Amino acid sequence: xxxxxxxxxxxxxxxxxxxxxxxxxxxxVIVAAQSNGxxxxxxxxxxxxxxxxxxxxxxxVYFEGEDLLSILEIAxxxxxxxxxxxxxxxxxxxxxxENVDIKLEAxxxxxxxxxxxxxxxxLPPGITLDVTSGHVKxxxxxxxxxxxxxxxxxxxxxxxxxxxxxxETLEFDHCSSSPCLHNGQCTDTTGGFTCNCTTDYGGQKCExxxxxxxxxxxxxxxxxxxxxxxxxxxxxxxxxxxxYGASGYGWCGTSTDSWLQVDLGHVTKIYxxxxxxxxxxxxxxxxxxxxxxxGNTFYKVDPVNGAGSIFSASYSTSSxxxxxxxxxxxxxxxxxxxxxxxxxCFKVELIGCRVLSLN
Numbered sequence: 001x002x003x004x005x006x007x008x009x010x011x012x013x014x015x016x017x018x019x020x021x022x023x024x025x026x027x028x029v030i031v032a033a034q035s036n037g038x039x040x041x042x043x044x045x046x047x048x049x050x051x052x053x054x055x056x057x058x059x060x061v062y063f064e065g066e067d068l069l070s071i072l073e074i075a076x077x078x079x080x081x082x083x084x085x086x087x088x089x090x091x092x093x094x095x096x097x098e099n100v101d102i103k104l105e106a107x108x109x110x111x112x113x114x115x116x117x118x119x120x121x122x123l124p125p126g127i128t129l130d131v132t133s134g135h136v137k138x139x140x141x142x143x144x145x146x147x148x149x150x151x152x153x154x155x156x157x158x159x160x161x162x163x164x165x166x167x168e169t170l171e172f173d174h175c176s177s178s179p180c181l182h183n184g185q186c187t188d189t190t191g192g193f194t195c196n197c198t199t200d201y202g203g204q205k206c207e208x209x210x211x212x213x214x215x216x217x218x219x220x221x222x223x224x225x226x227x228x229x230x231x232x233x234x235x236x237x238x239x240x241x242x243x244y245g246a247s248g249y250g251w252c253g254t255s256t257d258s259w260l261q262v263d264l265g266h267v268t269k270i271y272x273x274x275x276x277x278x279x280x281x282x283x284x285x286x287x288x289x290x291x292x293x294x295g296n297t298f299y300k301v302d303p304v305n306g307a308g309s310i311f312s313a314s315y316s317t318s319s320x321x322x323x324x325x326x327x328x329x330x331x332x333x334x335x336x337x338x339x340x341x342x343x344x345c346f347k348v349e350l351i352g353c354r355v356l357s358l359n
Contacts, residue, residue, distance in 0.1 A: 078109040079159040089165040096142030096172035097191065100127070104134035106153035106161070114153050119162060121149030124169055142191045144171045181206045194356055200327075202269065202353025210353035211271045211323075217262060217349050218245040227263035234258075234343055244319070244349035250278025252345035253337055260335045260348065267293055267331045272351035274321045275335075277314035282342035284313040291330035298334065302326045310338060313346055329355055 033039050082089070083105045091102055108114050116134045123129060124147045127138035134153075147167045154160035175186035180195035184206030187194045197206035202213065216222045223243075230239035234252040242251030242260050251260050270291070277283040288309050289301040300309050302325055314320045337344030 077112075077155065077157045077159055079161045080106045080108045080114050080153040080155055082106050082153065082161060082163045089163055091136070091165055091167045093168040093170060094140040095170050096140055098140045098172075099138075100140060101135055101137040104136065104151065104153070106134070106163075108155045110155070110157075112155040112157065114155055117152050117154070119150050119152045121147070123147060123149055124167055127167075140169050142171055143169060145169050179205050197353075197356070200271070202355070204356065208353055210269060210327075211351065213351060213353050215264065215268065215350045215352060218243045223262060223264070227265060229261045229263070230259065231261075232258040237343075237345065242347050244274060244276050244347045246347055250276075250345045250347050252278065252282065252343045254343070256337055256340075256344070258337060258344055260346075262333050262348065262350070263295070264331050264333070264350075267329050267355040268350075268352050269327050269329050269355050270324065270333065270350055270352040271327045272321060272323045273311065274319055274349040274351065275311075275313050276319040276347040276349075277316045278345035278347065280316040282345050283315055283340065284337045284344045284346045285315070285339040285341065286310050287313055287338055287344075287346070288336045290334045290336065291328050292332040293329060295332050298332070299328075301328060313337075327352070 031039060094100060104116060106114055106116075114134070116129060116131050118129060123136070124138075124145065125141045127136060127140070129136050129151070145168070147169070148164060149166075150162050150164050152160050152162050171190075173188055174193035175188045178186065179193060180186045180197075182197070182199050182201040184195040184197045184199075184201065187196065195204065195206050197203075199206070200210050202208045202210045217228075220240075220243075225240040228239040228242060230242070230251060230253065232254045233239060234254050237250065237252035239251055239260055241249040243249070253259070273289065275284070275287070288311065290298040291301060292298045302309070311322050312320060333350060335346070335348055337346075
């Protein structure tokens with residue numbers, strides 16, 4: 001019985017036979033058996049070899065659509081090798097807010113590209129792994145903790161090696177450098193610090209002299225129009241016109257029941273108050289003040305210079321300044337006209353500092 005048939009189309013030109021018995025060299029050679037047949041390739045004897053030789057550079061050997069050479073490369077390849085640390089790698093101990101950039105050290109024996117991934121545990125908050133470059137980087141969290149995690153190094157053949165790492169973080173004492181000025185009391189917080197300014201200074205580090213710090217009500221970027229309100233305003237003399245220094249403008253009420261309110265946006269320690277008249281024909285002669293931290297409960301301002309709680313105002317477009325005997329913490333400040341000519345009109349400004357801590 002014939003086991004298989006080799007179909008060859010041989011042209012008229014001769015076929016070279018260098019060293020072998022059967023040597024055909026054409027662009028494509030197809031060896032096909034019948035539907036139920038087999039193809040067997042066998043070397044000459046038990047000591048001989050059978051060679052499959054693809055092209056010298058990019059040739060491939062396929063079996064049912066699969067590249068046999070690629071499969072052999074995978075089978076022969078070795079997994080990546082971690083270096084420069086023991087099996088339990090220890091990155092180190094880091095202080096909070098410290099910037100880190102650690103390069104993972106792993107090599108592939110065949111020189112293939114390696115990618116990385118976290119397969120167990122978790123990195124500290126704020127720290128990330130670049131899976132392509134193998135860099136562990138970020139800002140250390142400002143907490144004391146210990147973090148263990150497993151990183152997998154994997155080559156292009158799917159071979160991988162895992163290694164366990166550990167990082168320790170320490171909370172950083174932001175008050176260690178005494179950042180608060182003028183006897184301010186420092187409190188360490190996560191990621192920073194706060195200063196409780198116990199003297200007449202304010203600001204993040206108690207660096208600002210509050211007795212001369214103008215809040216700048218005149219600037220809409222500091223105090224928007226929505227933060228200036230009034231009760232019983234006269235005609236078109238709106239609350240937003242009551243900004244100190246506004247040329248040709250001013251707030252006017254209708255009676256002593258009227259008031260002008262400024263919402264400072266946050267609690268502020270008020271040291272001084274400054275008013276300016278609107279015109280020499282209609283102006284406020286005297287006024288009182290009240291304040292609140294929540295916008296619901298208001299308190300009268302303590303007497304000024306022993307003269308009671310009544311403040312004298314400007315009789316014209318000039319300004320008048322009053323220093324409070326006892327500074328007040330306020331977010332909402334109301335100006336109440338007591339006596340006036342024609343209508344109670346004025347423009348206002350406050351001097352003080354934002355309160356960063358009420359303790």
